[in-house]
Amino acid sequence: MKQTKPISKAVIKRLPRYRRYLGELKKKGVEKISSKDLSELIGYTASQIRQDLNNFGGFGQQGYGYSVANLYDEIGNILGLNKTYEIVVVGFGRLGQAMASYIDKNEKQFHIAGIFDVSNKIKDVEFKDAFVSTCEDLKEFVQKNNIEIAVITVPREKGQIVADTLVDAGIKGIWNFSSVDLELPERISVENVHMSDSLHALAYYMKDK
Amino acid sequence: MKQTKPISKAVIKRLPRYRRYLGELKKKGVEKISSKDLSELIGYTASQIRQDLNNFGGFGQQGYGYSVANLYDEIGNILGLNKTYEIVVVGFGRLGQAMASYIDKNEKQFHIAGIFDVSNKIKDVEFKDAFVSTCEDLKEFVQKNNIEIAVITVPREKGQIVADTLVDAGIKGIWNFSSVDLELPERISVENVHMSDSLHALAYYMKDK
Secondary structure, three states: OOOOOOOOHHHHHHHHHHHHHHHHHHHOOOOEEOHHHHHHHHOOOHHHHHHHHHOOOOOOEOOOEEEHHHHHHHHHHHHOOOOOEEEEEEOOOHHHHHHHHHHHHHOOOEEEEEEEEOOHHHHHOOOOOOEEEEHHHHHHHHHHOOOOEEEEOOOHHHHHHHHHHHHHOOOOEEEEOOOOOOOOOOOOEEEEOOHHHHHHHHHHHHHHO | OOOOOOOOHHHHHHHHHHHHHHHHHHHOOOOEEOHHHHHHHHOOOHHHHHHHHHOOOOOOEOOOEEEHHHHHHHHHHHHOOOOOEEEEEEOOOHHHHHHHHHHHHHOOOEEEEEEEEOOHHHHHOOOOOOEEEEHHHHHHHHHHOOOOEEEEOOOHHHHHHHHHHHHHOOOOEEEEOOOOOOOOOOOOEEEEOOHHHHHHHHHHHHHHO
């Protein structure tokens, strides 16, 4: 599915949400859905949904609606979820542990190949089939094992240093929980989860009500 | 600072980021900054920054720029961070523990008054001065202790049930990590952190590079 024009970040942010809902419909055995029903479910207007999906060539059929399984797969393909990513988790405090179990339980497309921490205590840790060690071994492991994504959950003051190591090692994507905006080369993709920004936005919404 | 027109969600999402950078400048003892320097630091255009802040009446002085401490405080006021929120954490698995320590360490405006979990094991847990118990006691605790915000980290299948209890109890805001979009009355503010949406967006960015 070739895309005709550059896709806005807003559209990209909505795609995983579409897929999430379609996945639930699939689980319930729903085979097809109209853009109207989909819109009531997801909470976007039907025209918004059609517009978003038209960026990638549509997928709907006039008078039939969308095939749930097909649209689920197509969106997965668009997102790049039709493959498995080898990933490492760097920082294995509570958040690192939480994210590792979350990924292991819920994200079949992402295989945790390695877990790294600054502390030597990490050497007592076992996690599934992951290689577990201190950050000294991070660079070599990423290089030798075709690791594409790193989940960074180290404290903010360690974030950039860890990122630099990963960039040297040839990482392609960083899922950043370290609460610092990383300086990265253009070629690296990054998705930041800034907890404080999210909590402070909530405070504003409450004040605004 | 009265706001003149409704503020777009995009602006609100940027405010915590402004405040975060200003906080760091403050720590470094920087007293004033031009919108140009601020823009290089934060990565938005200077006109974007001026535009955003003008929603709330400006704060800049021609030829002087912004007073860092003043702007930091003003944005804090806008966000509603000039008070302390009593909060509860519901779900005390790895993610709940991670968020509780994160909040306790980094979010002085948010006091963890209670921690609740479905499991009876929770009763052996101690966390600072928080009341710790099973979810049976959640509703009464929220009602009696003027709790404004709940952090929900329970599994997706438990998310809505917990939210309903909190709504009955009169909660005002929900920070939702349960990976399900909650059905809530208009009066309740919610901020969702959908881990999978974030990770899948990263996969797309990588594919797109």
